[in-house]
Amino acid sequence: MAPGRLVPTFTPAMLVSWLLFATVPMWIERVGLYQYLGVEILIFAIYALAYNLVLGHAGLPSFGHGAFFGIGAYAFGLAQFNLAASLWVGLAVAVLAAGLGGTLVALFISHRRGIYYALMTIAFGQVFWFIAIKAHSITGGEDGLLKIERLPVALGIVTFDLRDNTALYYFVLAVFVGVSLLLWRLVHSPFGRIVKAIKQNETRARFVGYDVWRYKAAVLIISAALSGLAGGLFSMAQTSAFPDVMSLHYSGYVVMMTLVGGGLVSFWGPVVGAVAFFLARDMIGALTTGWMLWFGLFFVALVLFKPEGIAGIFAGLATRKHKTTSAPVSNPQPQER
Amino acid sequence: MGTLLNLLPHLVNGITLGLLFALIALGFMLILGLMEQINLAHGSLFALGAYFAYAICAPRLPLPPDVLGMWAAVPLGWRFAAAVVLAPILVAPFGLVLERLMRRTYGRDPLYGLLLTFGVAMVLEELIRMVWGTRDYILPVPREMSGGFIMLDLIWSTYRFWAAALAIVAMAGVWAIVERTRFGAMVKAGAHDSEIVQALGIDLTRLRVWVFVLGTMLAAFAGVVLAPLWGIRPHMGVDAVVPAFLIIVLGGVGSFWGAAIGGLLVGMVVGLSGAYASEWSMLSMYLLLIAVVTLRARGLFGKKSVLEV
């Protein structure tokens, strides 16, 4: 890379993968799968990309992200029932509500990192999950929020109906393209690079003049808002919202997807992970009831032997030929107030 | 005075609940304290303990029918006692394997330990589902410990007090080990400075194994003790481990008394708030945590820890 450091807005890999996704409805049924699976995968790909902003780019291990996804899901439904029957209003409210939830959490935890960050996000995740279950009159409790409609996409003169899964798939794909472009720009922007610097060395970032707290808070808020967007899409897709997406399990699933795909080393890793997660669910699930056993074992093996995930495995195969000889230098980080 | 008497059952309830929470947190605390590792599989080990206890108490074991018949003829009291002792021993090997896996993550970002134990928790939970199915089980309790009694015109559950007593026994045992034995001294030294431990010629690898096994057995023990109260189901582990986290954070990482007092405090808050809004009583636990940690970053009794960096 020469020291003229422009990062292209569109990369060949990006365009190829979008095109590939665009063809999915044409062949997915022929390989024995179904249209709705594509919708699920794309929604969780959005979610995992948003989550990876926190885990992979900022190095903040949130274990309570399900809360933001869930808030978005409920907000989408509630906006539809109480505000206006508009897709745009619903999605905007989902983003805002989840962003607000993220802000609240960020206020309490942005001075933390590492395991303490994880513990606190678990605690907050549980709070939101618990409220979702108990606030029966708002969320429907464990019965969930039902009869959420797939509202049409209104673009001035034209409207598209989303009740068909293929139509919904293309709408979600459009959102996916938008979100992935946005995040791609974000991680290569000054803000994104500073966040990456803070991940590597909080102390140094502080001593070169960065208000670390604000950056960490901002990252969580952005990630929460986009997770809420995914949540809104999800409640629209399944025409209902349930508290289980806010549980510790579901919060863990998005961590699994992100890591399995290679979110720690690759921007697109979370997308790979979401695809792998749902394919494993449906394909292993067709053979045995305990698909999570096998996926869990695969996850454990990756954590132990290849934390760079699937993307890391491919990158490793590609660069095997010209191995660098540089030895990594250990860099003990001093304790910090 | 009247209101105080009205509150008394909630207070007693809270104290027993607190003891049980502290019991759940105990093994988790040991591992966190020495190894600075969050064991997210703690809840699954807890659940395994409960399932093994069920297998022992309500025999449907894969044994020859006559052996099974003989075992079923043993009074429930003895079978329960056997479960209390045997279930933790049967779960211990799982802890051993987990520790072996965990070794690869030592010295790396603690995130990997967290991810590893989360994965193991998923695997164990799925294993439980495959072996026992998704239905709920109830762990039968010997007649001597079950039922209720009347005191101050109120009905009290007998087993709850037995469970609280077992929790006290376990805590006293752990206290004795940590404070009164050479092993405990090493554990404490290791928590503060693993270099000192190694300089003293202590085998840190073996120490970690023992701490992990002890922590695992405590998780399983807690599972046995709590199973009659909370029922046995695949996700009981998650339900149990979350209060354990909160208690540890509340009490302060690495502080034995912090964990005990944190547990009691949480139990009392849940118990007392249950008097006014029973639906929401568990929420008070989270609010308490957030309040304490906001005011005191390291919890009530926490010391500065490597985990904060």
Added chain:
Amino acid sequence: MALFEARELHLRFGDRVVLENVSLAFKAGKLSGIMGPNGAGKTTCFNVLTGRYKPNRGRVLLEGHDITGRPPQEIARLGVARSFQLMTLFDEFSVFENIAVALPATRARGYDPIGQAYADPALTWDVQQILESAGLAGRADDPAKALPYGARRALEIGVALACKPKLLFLDEPTAGLGSDGRARLADLVRKLKGTLTIVIIEHDMEFLFSLADEISVIHWGQVIARGTPAELKANPWVGASNLGRLN
């Protein structure tokens, strides 16, 4: 008036007194040194001066303004940069990006979430200048963690220089370097001397005596002597505390 001043700093950790009545003044454009044996409180003193710790008593003044107890990022933004004894670089970044991310120009756009981070040619030019002055000109695209030790030391200073400081604190810049590395580092510091105010912690006496305009000696958390290198060589206290050979 001194550019930077510390007045009667006290710092305790629990019941241990770490700094006692420490007063220091660094004149603009000069190179000041701080010496003392290990554990004397030199690095702690830097940590107080640069905002990492808050002193229990005493004041820290930059150009006459009180900056006591301000957080590190604020002090850094006022033009005080520092390097670290234990190296703290952005290890996953290239050498280029280590410098680029520390530039005030990047910081000014810090909340821009869409724009190109390092597209500005002026910024690239700036980075090249800093890399050249730190002796890292050919290494812009090397990953920081792959650099040899001496080059990492230089980058440690380079990142501090990227902050465009008025005042540069260097904490044991020669730590772990061999004689060659020391010589190269001395050259680097000599080049910087005069262009900005520098304060160096060092227990290599030769290194400091050859470079510093003024030296303060810290022992047991107190300033036990100060003066020009020539004055200190004659000071019986300095001889008595056996500096330099202790470490």
